[in-house]
Amino acid sequence: MRRLGAGMVAQARSGGSQIRLTRRGRVVVTMFAAGMLLLAFWLTAGPGARAGDGDGGPAPSRLQTVVVEPGETLWDIASRHNPESDPRRTVDRIIDLNGLSSPVVQPGQQLRLPSR
Incomplete structure (x- = not known):
């Protein structure tokens, strides 16, 4: 029996050789496969997958x-900012964008508006 790296053990069998994974080898292979899947997802998901991008909207x-x-x-x-859109959606976006805890606003308060 010959030891291989990453927890693999090779055994000679009649008619050929077979590689058998130890527990450590299975963990290494599983972690590698999971890492590759996460990397592929991150690369194909687009700009919305990166932290801090919000909804992928315009620059501040x-x-x-x-x-x-x-x-x-x-x-x-x-309604005035985006008349062709549902005001409920726009109100929700304004609340999220400004970090408001409620839809109540005060005169003189400055609000950032989402892109159309």
Whole structure:
């Protein structure tokens, strides 16, 4: 019996040789396969797979900002900013983008608006 690297043992059999994996060898092969799958997924998933990209939207310099006027609501701002879209979705995006804990806004508050 001859020892091979990474936990593999080779045994000579009549009619040829066969490689048998030890427990350590199976762990190494499994970890290698999992790593290759994760690498392939990361490379093919596109820019959204990278941490910190959010929704893959524009760079922060391209974001629009608005100052909340007295009596104005997020629904008003969302409807005016993106009239062809569902205001509920735009309100949710404004809340997420600005890290708001609720949809209540105050006059004079500055909000970043999502790209259209």
